[in-house]
Amino acid sequence: xxxxxxxxxxxxxxxxxxxxxxxxxxxxxxVAGTATTGADAIxxxxxxxxxxILMDINLVGTMDGMDAAHYIFQLFHFPIIFVTxxxxxxxxxxxxxxxxxxxxxxxxxYLDISMNVDLALHNHSARPRGTAExxxxxxxxxxxxxxxxxLLDRNGRIIFFNPFAAWLIDLPAGQILNRHWRDVLMxxxxxxxxxxxxxxxxxxxxxxxxYYDTNTAMVTTTCKRxxxxxxxxxxxxxxxxxxxxxxxxxxxxxxx
Numbered sequence: 001x002x003x004x005x006x007x008x009x010x011x012x013x014x015x016x017x018x019x020x021x022x023x024x025x026x027x028x029x030x031v032a033g034t035a036t037t038g039a040d041a042i043x044x045x046x047x048x049x050x051x052x053i054l055m056d057i058n059l060v061g062t063m064d065g066m067d068a069a070h071y072i073f074q075l076f077h078f079p080i081i082f083v084t085x086x087x088x089x090x091x092x093x094x095x096x097x098x099x100x101x102x103x104x105x106x107x108x109x110y111l112d113i114s115m116n117v118d119l120a121l122h123n124h125s126a127r128p129r130g131t132a133e134x135x136x137x138x139x140x141x142x143x144x145x146x147x148x149x150x151l152l153d154r155n156g157r158i159i160f161f162n163p164f165a166a167w168l169i170d171l172p173a174g175q176i177l178n179r180h181w182r183d184v185l186m187x188x189x190x191x192x193x194x195x196x197x198x199x200x201x202x203x204x205x206x207x208x209x210x211y212y213d214t215n216t217a218m219v220t221t222t223c224k225r226x227x228x229x230x231x232x233x234x235x236x237x238x239x240x241x242x243x244x245x246x247x248x249x250x251x252x253x254x255x256x
Contacts, residue, residue, distance in 0.1 A: 006032035008050035010041040012060050023113045037061040038068030039177050042160050045072045046139040057084040069098035074237045076139045079124040135235050136246050148249040156180045156200045170220045190217040199232035200245045209233040227252040
């Protein structure tokens, strides 16, 4: 017997979240969780592994629903349906880049939700799976790996990090997400204590991987220092455009 579909709801309107939750539960679906910002939606998608996401387009914060959906679908391929009150066709042109499975306009009915979610789940299940399904890695494995992994936008702002990164950086999640990576850690030459050149900016500029292997240390804002290997590489979307930069930090044994 197939498992019950799990839906993530992303909306900053508590009333809409309640209505959607009620309609989905009436249909027999499970609400896997909720998020109110685009940044939280990316993190929750990787953590909860939902079968479907209902995403509002207008969200509070620095990332709207269309940008969040683009990251989520390109990185993790969870199907997304937009729910919006926007009716301006010009403003909605950007949704194509996010490759949504549909769009539902407010006010909506139970039939709107149940039929659109049903169709999206069916169409997604029939979608062929390619060899490059997850350009940054399988989300389940990313969350479980014992290596710090950050995904950053082209400006170096952190849009995703795994639990090991939070431990290594030694900060609460709220002080990591949406911050520039240099606001939460520093990379230095372990012999001279000089700050290293920005590997993320290099990866964006040159479109190639950047590696720091020897004499590299990471210093946190809480003054913890660790010897690390650092790798930064560009991650491309399905159009061959830069999607994110993936930065990994692997702790090394201290020098003796």
